[in-house]
Amino acid sequence: MFNKLLTILTLSAGLLASPSQAQTEGGKLEVIASFSILADLVKQVGGARVEVTALVGENSDAHVYQPKPADVARIGKARLIVINGLGFEGWADRLVKSSRFQGDRLVASRGVKALKVRNAIDPHAWQDPDNIKIYIDNIRQALIAVDPAGSADYNAQSAAFLAEVEKINKDVKAAWEAIPREKRKIITSHDAFAYYADAFNVIFTSPQGVSTESEPGARDVAVLIRQIKQENAKAIFVENMSNRRLMDSIVAETGAKIGGTLYSDALGGEVKTWTDMMRHNTRMLTEALK
Numbered sequence: 001m002f003n004k005l006l007t008i009l010t011l012s013a014g015l016l017a018s019p020s021q022a023q024t025e026g027g028k029l030e031v032i033a034s035f036s037i038l039a040d041l042v043k044q045v046g047g048a049r050v051e052v053t054a055l056v057g058e059n060s061d062a063h064v065y066q067p068k069p070a071d072v073a074r075i076g077k078a079r080l081i082v083i084n085g086l087g088f089e090g091w092a093d094r095l096v097k098s099s100r101f102q103g104d105r106l107v108a109s110r111g112v113k114a115l116k117v118r119n120a121i122d123p124h125a126w127q128d129p130d131n132i133k134i135y136i137d138n139i140r141q142a143l144i145a146v147d148p149a150g151s152a153d154y155n156a157q158s159a160a161f162l163a164e165v166e167k168i169n170k171d172v173k174a175a176w177e178a179i180p181r182e183k184r185k186i187i188t189s190h191d192a193f194a195y196y197a198d199a200f201n202v203i204f205t206s207p208q209g210v211s212t213e214s215e216p217g218a219r220d221v222a223v224l225i226r227q228i229k230q231e232n233a234k235a236i237f238v239e240n241m242s243n244r245r246l247m248d249s250i251v252a253e254t255g256a257k258i259g260g261t262l263y264s265d266a267l268g269g270e271v272k273t274w275t276d277m278m279r280h281n282t283r284m285l286t287e288a289l290k
Contacts, residue, residue, distance in 0.1 A: 026244050032078040034089045035062040036267040037126055038108060038135075040274050041237045042082055042159045045139045049150045053078075059268035067095050075099040080146050082139065085109040088123035089119050092229060106142040110136045115198060124264060128195035129169035130264070132274065136161055168275060169199075172282045176200045187228060187236035189247050192264035202285070221250065228254045237262045237284065259288035 028051040033039035039054035046052065055071050056062040075081060077097040083092050085107035096105065111134050112125045127132040140158040144151045176184065183201045186193070194202040205227060228236070228250070237259050238247050251258060262284060263277045271280050 013225075029080070029143070029150075030078045031143075032075055032081040033091060034081075034083040035265065036060075037265070037274055037277065038082055038084055040267065040272070041108070041126075041135055042139055043130070045136055045154060045158050045271075046143055047153055047157045049147065049153055050143070056266070058188065058266055059123050061268055062265055065089075065091055071095070072099045075101050079103045079256070080142060080226065082106045082108050082142070084123055086112070086114055086121055086123035086125060104142060104146050106138060108138050110134075110138050115194045117194050122191065122194045124192045125195050126274065127193055127264070128199040129165050129172070129278070130199065131195060133162060137167070164275060168278050172200060172278060175282050175286045176202065179286055179289050186285060186289075187224070187250075188262060188264075189236075189238050190264075192239070193262075196281070221246070225250060226254050228256055235286075239264050260284040 009056050029046070029049055031042055031046065031052045033042050033052055033054050035056040036054045036058050038053045042050065042052045053074055055074075056065050063232055075096060075193065076286045078101070081096060081101060083089050083105070086109050109123070109125050109131070112131050114125070115122045126135065136158050140253050143154045147154075181201060186202060186204045188204055191204070191206050193202075196202065197204045205224065236247060236250065236256050239262050247258065250256070263271050263280050267273070267277060271277050
């Protein structure tokens with residue numbers, strides 16, 4: 001279905017705008033980001049000079065994304081497309097090729113030290129503030145490359161954002177210092193927090209791997225249920241873009257409670273920015289463990 005849709009859309013791709021035309025009527029730079037968290041990072045660095053569109057919006061799962069005709073049209077008109085990389089957007093290469101995109105392309109995670117979970121690369125590198133510093137610099141350089149006139153703005157906005165990220169980093173570390181290390185054990189719906197775990201010395205366990213494209217097997221779920229009972233875990237957490245039925249069944253089997261909703265792959269609700277996400281997730285997790 002994916003390839004058939006892209007073939008149909010490609011027939012009209014020649015009508016799409018060239019990179020030199022990739023500005024809004026207000027003169028802003030047209031930028032496409034693959035998903036909502038990345039779109040926020042671009043907005044923070046780009047400020048008023050950019051118009052950013054997320055292909056995969058709030059409360060939506062980028063792992064199982066299916067292209068729409070409007071998405072192909074948007075990509076064709078953009079000056080810059082920003083993706084996460086690390087295998088997060090398995091659909092990106094085909095989609096960009098089908099749109100006959102002629103602008104610049106940035107892999108925002110370039111330079112990040114990738115972690116592995118269950119022998120697979122974990123793409124959720126944005127969960128570590130130190131990695132976000134790399135993302136910010138990559139985005140800054142890419143925006144300056146396509147819009148040199150805005151370099152002063154991009155440099156200033158990057159510096160301000162980096163200062164905010166450093167404050168978040170310190171605040172999250174301080175919040176976890178109040179939780180004994182032996183209690184820092186979290187159950188989540190899929191493996192999206194390896195970078196957060198590595199940065200803040202927390203143990204995350206889930207029934208599902210780094211992608212949500214396939215359901216976990218019965219054996220994986222049984223092992224997790226047994227582990228929850230052995231460790232007497234008090235709370236498990238769902239994500240805003242996950243299937244809650246699986247977690248509800250685990251709750252029924254273990255007697256644990258749903259500790260709240262975490263944001264891993266998408267923004268949503270009152271969580272509108274990467275900063276909101278980090279503060280919300282940390283508050284939910286630490287309060288459940290006190």
